[in-house]
Amino acid sequence: EAxxxxxxxxLITVTGKKLTVTxxxxxxxxxxxxxxxxxxxxxRQIYYSMNVEVTDKGDxxxxxxxxxxxxxxxxxxxxxxxxxxxxxxFCASSYRASTYExxxxxxxxxxxx
Amino acid sequence: SQQGEEDPQALSIQEGExxxxxxxxxxSINNLQWYRQNSGRGLVHLILIRSNEREKHxxxxxxxxxxxxxxxxxxxxxxxxxxxxSYFCATDRDDKIIFGKGTRLHILP
Numbered sequence: 001e002a003x004x005x006x007x008x009x010x011l012i013t014v015t016g017k018k019l020t021v022t023x024x025x026x027x028x029x030x031x032x033x034x035x036x037x038x039x040x041x042x043x044r045q046i047y048y049s050m051n052v053e054v055t056d057k058g059d060x061x062x063x064x065x066x067x068x069x070x071x072x073x074x075x076x077x078x079x080x081x082x083x084x085x086x087x088x089x090f091c092a093s094s095y096r097a098s099t100y101e102x103x104x105x106x107x108x109x110x111x112x113x
Numbered sequence: 114s115q116q117g118e119e120d121p122q123a124l125s126i127q128e129g130e131x132x133x134x135x136x137x138x139x140x141s142i143n144n145l146q147w148y149r150q151n152s153g154r155g156l157v158h159l160i161l162i163r164s165n166e167r168e169k170h171x172x173x174x175x176x177x178x179x180x181x182x183x184x185x186x187x188x189x190x191x192x193x194x195x196x197x198x199s200y201f202c203a204t205d206r207d208d209k210i211i212f213g214k215g216t217r218l219h220i221l222p
Contacts, residue, residue, distance in 0.1 A: 041214065043156075044212070056208065090155060098143075098209065102158060102210070104157070
């Protein structure tokens, strides 16, 4: 089954404790991205990747890191989480670039206290 | 920065009626997409319309695109309870994808 998986689905952590949210897709998609969703603000793109070893900033990249060492995986790293990063995070992938439909993961609800 | 802005923010209609929501954007685009989200779950792609297309249909969905007005509309005909969800438009800017804030649609029984 074609899908995007994210782990963990729920995470509660404390300020400053480094964490990684994993994202994996099994569709051989080139384009992957991370979004955060906050009430009243919709989805905002954090980082995206056009292909392996090619990543770029979205609209809200501050406080986040990503890497794309393999085509299928695109982890999101929070080196020093802060309470303003409490949000619902989505990973998504598409066949190529931003001109194709995106497939979304189920989301990761992160709470930073 | 938000590229797409949906209107209205919320919409309640009776089951069986048609629902129309609009999206406006600011800069030129290659394509515009509509997505549905059920209650905090992952978004599901509904339809993609390219900048050289004016109208597209998929089942009960009809999307129009007016590039001169930088706007798009999504029409859902013969609404059902299962259509209750949030609907988002998304546009591309360079290689980024920009989502609007969404329209919350509630179908009343």
